[in-house]
Amino acid sequence: MEYMSAKEAARKWGISQRRVAVLCSENRVNNASMVGNMWIIPANAKKPNDARSLSYPSQGAKGAKPFLKWAGGKGQLLNEIEKYYPFDKGIITKYAEPFVGGGAVLFDILNKYDLQEIYISDINEELINAYKIIRDDVDELISLLHKMQDEFLARELEERKIYYLSKREYFNELKINYDESINIKKAGLLIFLNKTCFNGLFRVNKKGLFNVPMGSYKNPLICDENNLRAVAEKLKGVRIVCGDYKLSRDFIDGRTFVYFDPPYRPLTNTANFTSYTKQAFNDENQKELANFVNELNKKGARIVLSNSDPKNSDEADDFFDDIYSAHKIRRVAASRMINRKADSRGKIKELLISNF
Numbered sequence: 001m002e003y004m005s006a007k008e009a010a011r012k013w014g015i016s017q018r019r020v021a022v023l024c025s026e027n028r029v030n031n032a033s034m035v036g037n038m039w040i041i042p043a044n045a046k047k048p049n050d051a052r053s054l055s056y057p058s059q060g061a062k063g064a065k066p067f068l069k070w071a072g073g074k075g076q077l078l079n080e081i082e083k084y085y086p087f088d089k090g091i092i093t094k095y096a097e098p099f100v101g102g103g104a105v106l107f108d109i110l111n112k113y114d115l116q117e118i119y120i121s122d123i124n125e126e127l128i129n130a131y132k133i134i135r136d137d138v139d140e141l142i143s144l145l146h147k148m149q150d151e152f153l154a155r156e157l158e159e160r161k162i163y164y165l166s167k168r169e170y171f172n173e174l175k176i177n178y179d180e181s182i183n184i185k186k187a188g189l190l191i192f193l194n195k196t197c198f199n200g201l202f203r204v205n206k207k208g209l210f211n212v213p214m215g216s217y218k219n220p221l222i223c224d225e226n227n228l229r230a231v232a233e234k235l236k237g238v239r240i241v242c243g244d245y246k247l248s249r250d251f252i253d254g255r256t257f258v259y260f261d262p263p264y265r266p267l268t269n270t271a272n273f274t275s276y277t278k279q280a281f282n283d284e285n286q287k288e289l290a291n292f293v294n295e296l297n298k299k300g301a302r303i304v305l306s307n308s309d310p311k312n313s314d315e316a317d318d319f320f321d322d323i324y325s326a327h328k329i330r331r332v333a334a335s336r337m338i339n340r341k342a343d344s345r346g347k348i349k350e351l352l353i354s355n356f
Helices: 006-013 017-025 075-084 104-112 125-153 157-175 180-196 225-234 283-299 319-323
Strands: 003-005 033-035 038-042 094-097 117-122 239-242 256-260 302-308 328-335 347-354
Touching (some): 006 038, 075 328, 075 347, 104 225, 125 180, 125 225, 256 283
Parallel strands (some): 256 302
Antiparallel strands (some): 003 038, 033 038, 328 347
16 A cells, blocks of 8 residues: 655645644544654545534543743633634634743643644743654653652652752753753753742743752652643644744734734833843834734734733833734733742733734
8 A cells, every 4th residue: 555644645635734643643534554753644545524623622632731830821811812812713724822931822722723733932942842852752751751750759858959959950051052862851851840940930040051949849740741642742743943933924824823922021120030041032122023013914914912011010101002002902910920929929910912
């Protein structure tokens, strides 16, 4: 029997390669089989009828959730953001998230909808590496995480601190080493540190080195195997890019829903925490992003963007009202989920900006 690849099937059937992979994983392509990380399909296989339903998965379907705790995560705002999802009429069939971070919106959409193409990116190299490793090498990653979990939980507090610091130092050594053969180790260490560090905070210094101390979790779940496998399944066929948000320009068109979650503009001079990477994201960068949003708006893309509301601290601050004056701005309640001071974690207003 002759076979074709998922890419060849996508070209033959006039659909995306990701859509072909989904059809194969749902057992809707007769005699399709997985070889390594690739689907092989009988050359004479017919395209299945399009039974896609842009709706919630059936009872018992496995959903994926963010595999990292990430500052600025949007889990708490999903109820507001999902009101903008434009997939119900089948016109919008693509999704792009160029500041993916922890991916709360990404996984919400992947769990609820079956789209043709998805693009995610971030400039944080370790974060994007973790996404790629989960998608492509989840078995090896899980094995590594189980090992670190067993070693960490078997130790008493002081020994845990020593173990944690040794892993943090090793992670920082690997961060400056671009050898792809150690990418699984880097991903495993990132997840380990995220699950055991203070408040699940990812922060780097000016040299780009991770510098967060150990947290006080008694029994952290370092290896959430079920979720990692669910994430790996959802990420199949997703285009994952490490780089500036502007690299998404060619992907985004009039069939695309785009969600931007950039580093938030600090509310006060003393709240300037944007150190998820060693690069800053200042007011000029915010203006450049607004111009990019205007450019994509002309393409016909549906766009939603979130950011802090300067009016929390200064009612006269119209920074975002000015640079997004052509678009709709809503102020919604949110909570500070990651702050070094517990009494600073409270309700504030955040902005949801849309072009529709």
